[in-house]
Amino acid sequence: MKKALQNIYSYIDSRFKLSSLILFAKKKKVPEHRYSFWYYFGGICLFLFVIQVLTGILLLLYYTPSVDSAHESIQYIMSQVKFGWLMRSVHSWSANILIAAIFIHMFSSFFLKAYRSPRELTWITGFFLLLIFLLFGFSGYLLPWNELSFFATRVATDLAGTLPLIGSQIKSFILGGTEVSGATISRFFWLHIAILPLLTIIVLGIHVLLVQILGMSTPIGLGKKKVSEVPFFPNFILKDSLGWMLILALIGVLCVFFPWEVGQKADPFAPTPLGIKPEWYFTFMFTTLKIIPAHIFTLEGEILAIFGFMIGGFFWMLVPLLDRNAAKERKSPVFSTIGWIVFLYIVVMTALTYLLPGL
Amino acid sequence: MILAIFISHHALFAQRNSCIECHQELEDELLAPVETFQLDIHQQFGLSCVDCHGGNASEEDMDLAKDESFKGIPKRSQIPDFCASCHSDSSYMRHYNPSLRVDQLAIYWTSEHGQLFKKKDTRVAVCTDCHGTHGIQAATHPKSWTFPWNIPQTCSRCHSDKEYMKGYKIPTNQWEEYKESVHAHALFEKKDLSAPVCNDCHGNHGASPPEVTSIAYVCHQCHPSAGELFSQSPHKKAYDEMGISECEACHGNHKILPPSDEMLGTGERAVCIQCHEPDSEPYQIASRIKEKLDEFIEKIRHAENLLERADRQGVEVSEPKFRLTEANTALIFVRNLTHSFSLVEIEEKIEEGEKIVVEVTEAGENALREARFRKTGLIIATLFIFLLAIALFLKIKQIDRKTST
Numbered sequence: 001m002k003k004a005l006q007n008i009y010s011y012i013d014s015r016f017k018l019s020s021l022i023l024f025a026k027k028k029k030v031p032e033h034r035y036s037f038w039y040y041f042g043g044i045c046l047f048l049f050v051i052q053v054l055t056g057i058l059l060l061l062y063y064t065p066s067v068d069s070a071h072e073s074i075q076y077i078m079s080q081v082k083f084g085w086l087m088r089s090v091h092s093w094s095a096n097i098l099i100a101a102i103f104i105h106m107f108s109s110f111f112l113k114a115y116r117s118p119r120e121l122t123w124i125t126g127f128f129l130l131l132i133f134l135l136f137g138f139s140g141y142l143l144p145w146n147e148l149s150f151f152a153t154r155v156a157t158d159l160a161g162t163l164p165l166i167g168s169q170i171k172s173f174i175l176g177g178t179e180v181s182g183a184t185i186s187r188f189f190w191l192h193i194a195i196l197p198l199l200t201i202i203v204l205g206i207h208v209l210l211v212q213i214l215g216m217s218t219p220i221g222l223g224k225k226k227v228s229e230v231p232f233f234p235n236f237i238l239k240d241s242l243g244w245m246l247i248l249a250l251i252g253v254l255c256v257f258f259p260w261e262v263g264q265k266a267d268p269f270a271p272t273p274l275g276i277k278p279e280w281y282f283t284f285m286f287t288t289l290k291i292i293p294a295h296i297f298t299l300e301g302e303i304l305a306i307f308g309f310m311i312g313g314f315f316w317m318l319v320p321l322l323d324r325n326a327a328k329e330r331k332s333p334v335f336s337t338i339g340w341i342v343f344l345y346i347v348v349m350t351a352l353t354y355l356l357p358g359l
Numbered sequence: 360m361i362l363a364i365f366i367s368h369h370a371l372f373a374q375r376n377s378c379i380e381c382h383q384e385l386e387d388e389l390l391a392p393v394e395t396f397q398l399d400i401h402q403q404f405g406l407s408c409v410d411c412h413g414g415n416a417s418e419e420d421m422d423l424a425k426d427e428s429f430k431g432i433p434k435r436s437q438i439p440d441f442c443a444s445c446h447s448d449s450s451y452m453r454h455y456n457p458s459l460r461v462d463q464l465a466i467y468w469t470s471e472h473g474q475l476f477k478k479k480d481t482r483v484a485v486c487t488d489c490h491g492t493h494g495i496q497a498a499t500h501p502k503s504w505t506f507p508w509n510i511p512q513t514c515s516r517c518h519s520d521k522e523y524m525k526g527y528k529i530p531t532n533q534w535e536e537y538k539e540s541v542h543a544h545a546l547f548e549k550k551d552l553s554a555p556v557c558n559d560c561h562g563n564h565g566a567s568p569p570e571v572t573s574i575a576y577v578c579h580q581c582h583p584s585a586g587e588l589f590s591q592s593p594h595k596k597a598y599d600e601m602g603i604s605e606c607e608a609c610h611g612n613h614k615i616l617p618p619s620d621e622m623l624g625t626g627e628r629a630v631c632i633q634c635h636e637p638d639s640e641p642y643q644i645a646s647r648i649k650e651k652l653d654e655f656i657e658k659i660r661h662a663e664n665l666l667e668r669a670d671r672q673g674v675e676v677s678e679p680k681f682r683l684t685e686a687n688t689a690l691i692f693v694r695n696l697t698h699s700f701s702l703v704e705i706e707e708k709i710e711e712g713e714k715i716v717v718e719v720t721e722a723g724e725n726a727l728r729e730a731r732f733r734k735t736g737l738i739i740a741t742l743f744i745f746l747l748a749i750a751l752f753l754k755i756k757q758i759d760r761k762t763s764t
Contacts, residue, residue: 078675085675086733230762238755245748249741256737259673 024212028232031218038108039216041101043240044247048098049204051251052136055091056193063143065189067182070145071265078262089255097247099137099281102130103346110319110339113326114217120320122214125207127317132200134281139192141279145185146263151276154180159289162302179268220329275357284349285309290359316342376416377424378408395494404455411441438485439464439476466565473565482523484566489513505563508546510556511537533557536614544617555581574612575605582606588698608633620656623697624649644702651702652693655709658716659686665723672730679722686715 013019030039062081064073077084106126109115115123142153157180161171176183218227230236278286285305292301315322325332352359382393396402401410409416414429425431433441443464445451452461463486467473472483489504496503504513515534517523524531537543537557545554560569560577569577579586589595589605598605609622609630621628624645625637631645662683666676689712696705 075675075677079678085673230759235755235758235762238751238758242748242751242755245744245751249744249748252737252740252744256733257673259675262675262677 022233025233026231028212028215029229030216030232030236031227032230033219033222033227035108035112035219035222038105038112039236040240040243041105041108042211044101044243045098045105046204046208047240047244047247048094048101049200051090051094052098053197055087055094058087059091060193065143065185067145067185070143070185071262074144074146075262078259085259086255089259090251092260093251093254093258095137095140096280097251099133102133103281106130107339107343109217111336112217112219113323113332113335114219115320116217116220116323116326116329117320119210119214119217122207122210123320124317125203125210128203129200129207131313132196132203136192136196136200137279137281139188139196142180142185142188143192144262145266146261147266147270147273148263148276150180150266150268151272152278153184154272155276156278156282159302159306162300163306164303181268220326220331277353277357280350280353283353284346287349287353287359312342375419376407377419377421378412378414378416381421392493395492399493399495400497400500401495406455410445435481435485436479438487439467439473442486463564466562469567470562470565471567484517488517489563507552507554507556508550510558511543514557533613536612540613540615541617542615553581574607578606584695585698588696592698592700594700618694620649620652620694623652641700644700647702648697648700648705651706651709652697655690655693655712655716658713658720659683659690662686662716662719662723665720665727669723669726669730672727673733674726674730676722676726679719679726682715682722683719686712686719689715 009018030036059077062073062077062084064070074088077088079085081087109123109126138153138156141149143149157171157174160174161167163170172178174184174187175181176187277283288305288309289302292305294301296304319335320327323332323335326335379393379396382389392408396408407416408414409428412430412432413426414424415426416424418424418426430441446459447461447464449461452459467486468477472485475483476485491504496506498505500506501508503509511534518529519531519534521531542554542556545551546556555577558566560574561567575586575589586605595605598608610616610618619628622630625632625642626649629645629649631642635642635645662679666680666683669676670680689708693705693708693712696708699705
């Protein structure tokens with residue numbers, strides 16, 4: 001038996017050069033210090049993405065992307081398909097936890113200045129991954145075709161339509177027409193299951209490859225001291241797996257006690273229900289748009305806010321190039337302060353959405 | 360030339376109204392007509408003071424304005440004819456509102472009010488008591504005294520005034536009773552303008568107390584199915600013979616409360632026991648109907664309860680919930696069928712509904728089983744994960760120790 005396994009291994013190894021990969025993994029070291037905890041969120045994101053892919057494929061077996069049957073197929077998955085409720089709930093819950101994990105991973109990398117040279121591209125690809133996963137969330141939210149998702153999509157695309165000059169073109173490109181309709185669900189579906197996964201594989205591939213090539217960054221203050229290192233395999237990977245298991249247990253509890261709702265089927269002719277809001281990770285932008293004055297000087301408040309977010313996002317992406325102190329291994333309190341302001345802004349605005357819904 | 364046309368246009372159309380000019384300078388009741396007339400429907404149709412009161416409004420001098428055509432304030436005894444001088448004239452009314460009836464006065468004379476008025480009783484309602492004087496609005500205007508949700512107050516101004524109604528020997532509590540009724544709830548709470556108000560049963564211009572038989576016809580307009588079932592029931596003949604009004608006997612008149620199942624059967628609040636003796640066959644049938652209905656309701660509630668519990672535990676039960684609405688529809692049918700007092704028909708309908716309830720109950724029990732299965736599965740899976748996590752943790756510790764040495 002042992003000999004047979006060895007034969008199989010040597011057959012594969014001679015063709016795929018596995019031993020060199022194993023050697024790389026064995027040689028690879030990961031710095032260990034008091035901030036090491038934050039490293040594990042990258043692995044958690046990857047683990048949750050794998051869950052997304054697996055459960056997404058299973059959901060595809062029953063889901064039908066059309067106005068007439070999208071909601072019905074979700075209802076069928078939730079009530080008739082064996083373990084369908086579990087697959088959908090795991091997909092939805094892990095999607096939300098994944099977004100939260102990405103935010104944690106992003107802010108921890110920001111505050112530990114992990115973006116500094118030579119890891120600028122790791123940060124930039126990470127930023128693109130955030131955008132991709134936000135798009136995953138946005139497109140996936142509409143697919144059940146329920147009241148909340150329908151009107152939230154309508155509100156969001158109406159906002160895109162307010163942009164000067166190109167607003168209406170962008171809106172009709174997203175929707176496939178002037179209204180959220182069958183064309184929209186079709187577009188969102190293909191975006192969700194084909195275009196975005198393809199983009200993710202490319203960008204995530206580069207991101208993970210960069211992490212492997214460049215290794216994990218050591219925080220600025222600790223760089224000068226002797227930081228101990230542990231082997232990536234098996235020490236780090238086992239600790240990573242421990243985190244994955246805890247996350248898996250959490251998802252299981254959430255799915256059993258709070259299975260993801262199906263909601264009421266969307267009625268395009270019904271008036272927009274009161275208190276409609278997007279998914280929680282968009283609410284900081286949503287609340288900003290709600291509270292911003294209608295006009296600031298001669299400019300329209302909403303448009304100004306949208307441009308503000310676009311410029312802010314662009315600035316955030318270019319942080320590794322702008323933070324010259326961090327690049328020279330010096331502390332950069334200005335960027336740390338900016339990071340805290342952005343973090344608090346997102347937290348406060350998100351909390352306000354739920355604490356003061358009538359804002 | 361354009362200027363000349365402009366000036367002549369103004370000279371022709373900007374006619375003065377000395378009535379308004381003078382009354383504007385006055386106070387209280389002499390000023391009131393000017394203020395309220397601004398919103399009056401007659402004003403909106405282009406009529407002015409002189410069209411009702413006569414006189415010459417273009418004259419500045421009061422004596423000249425009050426010429427031989429001046430009618431002044433009509434006496435109360437003149438009001439019906441005063442209004443009818445236009446409103447009963449079809450050729451005149453056609454210019455303003457061709458769809459408006461012109462037989463109000465003729466109908467009024469047939470009414471209780473009109474009859475008494477003819478007998479020189481000027482305390483009874485005349486046109487202005489219900490429509491107002493200078494602030495008259497179309498009946499379709501929500502602020503009109505004759506708009507559905509204002510009619511009960513309009514009538515009650517006289518009919519709830521004990522002092523005023525003294526001598527007519529009719530009750531004065533109609534408004535108080537109506538306020539508690541299901542119809543008042545529909546009208547005032549739900550803003551359902553189709554809910555009946557005073558004039559729907561009593562008539563408007565021809566207002567009179569409805570006859571015993573006609574009450575049912577009024578009710579049947581909105582409740583035709585219940586009316587038809589009652590008409591085919593043995594009660595119809597008996598009621599007719601005894602001169603009892605159909606619907607009113609059980610449901611009341613002004614204070615028609617929301618019907619409840621307690622009205623059926625032989626309980627304290629049952630209406631059947633008003634007429635039927637305890638040992639009689641109808642008494643037994645009434646008791647059996649109530650029993651069957653209660654059983655059916657109990658089964659529906661049980662199924663509902665199962666689905667709610669399953670829903671709270673996160674199991675998708677929207678399909679059986681929807682199916683249960685069909686059982687509730689059957690319950691509505693059964694409640695309506697009680698107007699037929701036919702135990703056989705009621706039992707048949709209940710049987711139909713019960714088949715659905717059995718299905719739903721089964722679905723509810725399955726859903727609860729599913730909820731239990733999920734929890735058990737979670738416990739086993741979580742236990743397995745934690746055991747694996749503990750094993751992994753120990754392995755990590757072991758590797759860490761090995762690495763440090």
